[in-house]
Amino acid sequence: MSGVEAAELANLILVGVLAGNDLGHWSVVHPALGKVPAHESFTAEKAIFGRYRYFMPILVPLAIASGIVVAVIGDKSDTSFWLAVAGVSLLGVWQFVVLTLYPLNERILGAESREPTADEWWALRRSWYARHTVRVWAGFAAFVLFVLSALLA
Amino acid sequence: MAVQEEAWTLEWSLAVIGCALIFGWQLIVFSLYPINLKLMEAKPEDVPPEPEWRAMRRLWFERHSLRTLLSSAALVLFLLSALAL
Numbered sequence: 511m512s513g514v515e516a517a518e519l520a521n522l523i524l525v526g527v528l529a530g531n532d533l534g535h536w537s538v539v540h541p542a543l544g545k546v547p548a549h550e551s552f553t554a555e556k557a558i559f560g561r562y563r564y565f566m567p568i569l570v571p572l573a574i575a576s577g578i579v580v581a582v583i584g585d586k587s588d589t590s591f592w593l594a595v596a597g598v599s600l601l602g603v604w605q606f607v608v609l610t611l612y613p614l615n616e617r618i619l620g621a622e623s624r625e626p627t628a629d630e631w632w633a634l635r636r637s638w639y640a641r642h643t644v645r646v647w648a649g650f651a652a653f654v655l656f657v658l659s660a661l662l663a
Numbered sequence: 664m665a666v667q668e669e670a671w672t673l674e675w676s677l678a679v680i681g682c683a684l685i686f687g688w689q690l691i692v693f694s695l696y697p698i699n700l701k702l703m704e705a706k707p708e709d710v711p712p713e714p715e716w717r718a719m720r721r722l723w724f725e726r727h728s729l730r731t732l733l734s735s736a737a738l739v740l741f742l743l744s745a746l747a748l
Contacts (some may be wrong), residue, residue, distance in 0.1 A: 515746065527735075597740050660746055 514584035518660045521576035522653075524595070528573050528661075529646075529653040533631035536646040548628035550569060555635070556618055563619075574601045577656065586663040593659035607645035614638045645658075664745055677744035684737040691730040698723050 511519075539558070543551045581594035614634060619627075626634060665682055668675035698719060705711075711719065 518746065519739075519742060523739060526738055526742075585696075 511528060511644060514580075514586075514663075517579045517583060518656075521573070521656055522578045524569065524573040524576050525601070525649070525653045525656050527528070528569055529649040532646040532649045536642060540642070543640075548631045549625070549637070551626060552618075552631050558617055559619055566608075569600075570605065574598065574605065577601055580656065580659065584663065590659045590663040593655045593662065597652040597655035597659060600648045600655065601646040604645045604652070607641050607648070609640055610653070611638060621630075629644070669743065674744045677733050678739045681744065682739035683738040684733045684740070687740060688730045688733045688737070691726050691733070695723060695726055 535558075543554050546554070577594065577598040581591060581598055586594075595622075614637060617634065618638075625631075665675060665678040668678055701719070710716075
């Protein structure tokens, strides 16, 4: 296996894990936590967010870096190159959405002293979930583009 | 993928092993049904005592960890097969 092929494989695994994790949570976990009472929903989401704080800061930079490596190295076709560039751009969109979510995440994770009321919580969660939906589809589309880039290289 | 590849090539073997791993994943799902059923059919007043719940969850999580490893390995094998590396 050449260096370029190894980079493509690592990129597809990293972006695949990111997209699969996002899709699973978007389609199963978060909707389920929208159907339980507000206190339980808040407690569970807070625990999940706390856990992701350790996981995502490692996975996402590696996924973006692997995408950049795939785009810039190797003697690939124009189509493959531009697909990889588009994939990296979508991961950039994913990261931008994360930045817009920071204030909401901080409110949820920092709510030690006062838990939000049910109405506050559902409004906060609706806003969070709408933006989360954008990043889920950005991550999934990036994965598809990287797969196409690897296949057409 | 396994059917489309030429038999006994490396790509074919990787795809076949990937399928076997997904089959193992499905077997674990079957083994989890009794626990899942117990959870799904429980009424709000049937919340198990904490030690019982923790033990049930530990068992579920061990099997879930195994199926996660299987599906992750299958993903890697399918990618290797598709990319013909």
